[in-house]
Amino acid sequence: MTVLSTPPPAGPAATWLRPWHTRTAAALAALAVSAAVAVAAVATSSPATAQPGAVVVSENFDAGSLPAGWNAVDGAWRVENGRLYGTSASSSANNKITFGRHLNDFRFEATMRFETVSAATRWASLGIDVPADGATPWWIATMRSGTTASNGLEFAQRTTANAWVVTNTASAPYAAGTGRDVRVAVEVNGNQARWIFDGREAMRTTSLQRSTDGVQALFVNGATVSYDDVTITELSPNGYLRPQGSPLTVVAHRGASAAAPENTLVAQEIARRGGADWIENDVQPSKDGIPFILHDGTVDRTTDGTGNIRDLTAAQIKALDAGSWFGPQYVGERVPTLAEQLADLRTRGGNLLLEIKGKHSRDEVATIIQVIRDERMMSRVFVQSFEVDALRYTYELAPELPLGLLRSSLDADPVAVAKDLHLTAYNPDGNALLARPEVVAELHTAGVAVMAWTVDSAGLWQRLERIGTDGVITNRAAELVGWNAAFMQRPPAELTVEITSPAAGAHLDRAQAPVIAVAATNAETVTVTLDGRPSAVGRELDLAKLTAGRHTLSVEATGPAGTATTTSTFTVTVSQAGLGYLILTSGADEAALNTMTVKLAHGQYAQLAGWVDRQAGASVPAEIAGVIAADARTLALR
Structure with missing residues (x-):
């Protein structure tokens, strides 16, 4: 299981306490305001791994046109509805579009979908070492629409004599067919490469013959194929590290x-x-x-x-x-x-x-x-x-x-x-x-x-x-x-996901600062939203900026076994201590702080709300004034 969160401070402890600011606590104590104890944000951090660095290409085609630097060498290539479409009318036409830059060690990922094919033997490929002008020789990682055939997946070279040298073949666990999105990837380290089909390694090769200037490409043969979410990530030069899920x-x-x-x-x-x-x-x-x-x-x-x-x-x-x-x-x-x-x-x-x-x-x-x-x-x-x-x-x-x-x-x-x-x-x-x-x-x-x-x-x-x-x-x-x-051939390990912080059903005071933490098993990506808006694992929730009441965290995890989702709710509560925290961290000028804290100390909540409304954008920053006034009115009704 992987627990996703921000890493703790240096030291042996696997948990840490994040109290609210001591000056704020002391000031509230001096005002004799009952302050709630800030709850610790507890999480663990998985060890750092030898992960690669820069994302060289990241393209989802949402701009509606061919990206800059993408060279449609031959064939018909177009962008529609957020996808790149390539068409080859003939099995003899190896149509291609080149892009990227020369890399010795990289991961090439894409979502591929056969829209139409002339036969199940027709194919699409990730070009892993291709001259920018599309000339031979080039190396490709190929997927046929009939992917379950013994040569449904291939590593192959097209030589300068326009002959094929197929070095490795394998079958996929299911057929790509038509109309079906398949997430594929190739990890290349020098003359070695791994072919990864829907998150599972299908085969590997040690027979690539690398050039000094070849780039990446997409190919289509005897079919119309659409591509989405093309990503090229530079890998560590140590290609001997075994990716998770790959065999020995x-x-x-x-x-x-x-x-x-x-x-x-x-x-x-x-x-x-x-x-x-x-x-x-x-x-x-x-x-x-x-x-x-x-x-x-x-x-x-x-x-x-x-x-x-x-x-x-x-x-x-x-x-x-x-x-x-x-x-x-x-x-x-x-x-x-x-x-x-x-x-x-x-x-x-x-x-x-x-x-x-x-x-x-x-x-x-x-x-x-x-x-x-x-x-x-x-x-x-x-x-x-x-x-x-x-x-x-x-x-x-x-x-x-x-x-x-x-x-x-x-x-x-x-x-x-x-x-x-x-x-x-x-x-x-x-x-x-x-x-x-x-x-x-x-x-x-x-x-x-x-x-x-x-x-x-x-x-x-x-x-x-x-x-x-x-x-x-x-x-x-x-x-x-x-x-x-x-x-x-093992079935994909079960995919699970759980929100571990904030705890489900938690009632949180304004002074607390919980961190979003997620525990996931066998997940490759984890996406977080808060009340429908994008958030992130490890993000500290600023409860001073949330409205009082219930809030919903939603998490979606994806992996080889599919997709898992979960939701959790927490409630931002209104209290005298929380309101004191809002006031003292509001950024208001000193005179305004004195006025608000006196009204707070005497329980004059309705007067405080009205006064803050009038000072919003003046002595009290507008973005926090509304929250202070709303909390004060809630307390006045109790």
Whole structure:
């Protein structure tokens, strides 16, 4: 449950007291006016999270025309009734409108509705990396009107040869059809992206090929589609933080090591085909300084040879059989060089979580980085190590590479260590992490992801997911991919919302200053109105400006499970103490204050009301004079 309110002052207390001004209380006491005790405004604040910053585009099309900077490259685009309409009469016409600016890390959201389609296979897309003039190549996240098809959702590239490269497909839980609003989003971090359909992640990719100047776009093919509430928000550059509701990132430990000989290209291929997001492998140098993919310090366990890897030349290592120990079908598999592994990933797809194994000199780390550069894989490699020096060398030589620190047990202060080492992720033993689950939230607050190793149990996967772990390094990558698929089929968690302050039915004195607080579960947006007018969670209610009597707070929360609403009423009461508060905080001049407080102290309410009416806008500010007079007349009738 999330309790939404303004944050409390610094300190350990989860609640705070907001008394009315002490000078006001003292003055009323001096006048012997019975003052009501101000009720505390109690709320809790959820911890800060590593949330992104600027909203780059926010467009609802209410202006009635195409927004400035939106370029209708081809096709018919128009704005009507607060929506943007795009029409493509032909399945061969990929009509588009470009806008925005180049961003490496962003969330692209829109409400999409198929108005008409020529066939259920026709589609609309969010363009996630598109030249401003609409030329190829470009990348899109596509939704068909027949969204439940196996390719109802896609990540795809249109190449310079005008050919399609579809990298990922998925089906949605229901068909978009026609006439139905669907809220969709894509979260992009470099070459990675997540496709989010009505609040639920449907698939992800690690295969984007990003440009240096592509912007955003909307596409329509063989249909008329309307768009509304288009929003582009810049994200934190750490795309390894798992959004709420998304499944665990799957990291295949030494490739598909449960199904093939570890740290080989065949293990990498099986892991890739099984749906792993990342391949995790180990790198060490040969005697002649060539980085090879091998876990142990010797070749004894995983090849038909013997000896320390650092005592063997590259030619000697390449002559070894690295597969027959695992099974006869793998006879002849070789120990790959780092360059060979990266070339395979570059051409066939996938990203590498590369562990620098054991002690490495700065020159040896520099060689590893040079190989990564030469293979054009700097944007698709994540370096981790138990060795702090290796991470420091990596940061000095290539600060753009993300870094992860491997730990068998947790540091006393993982956040401080992460800051010192410039970590993108803190990667502890899974059981050690489960013993101190609060560390996950602390690291997330600092913008650091958490990937646990090496976890092969579905029960532990569930526990790690519940504490917010971002990724799991596992020998059973294909099983975890399947577990994730089942995780994504869960019904949306129940959406609830409750107004916690002011309390329902509360009778509040003018001197009180309650804060609007809302408790919501599984909500993405919360909208508040007071007596039908917009308000906000965390806003302090100024009861001096409200009329006496009942007032209604209404709250609407939206989330993956739909919409939930609630209302609550409170009453602003009239009292001698409250009227004294109004007078002393009215901003009236000193002579007027003296006159009003004397009449108040003697209970001359009718005279006070008449006097204030005459002074409204003169010695007493007009906006408060009416409230003082109204309260005084109410007291005169009692």
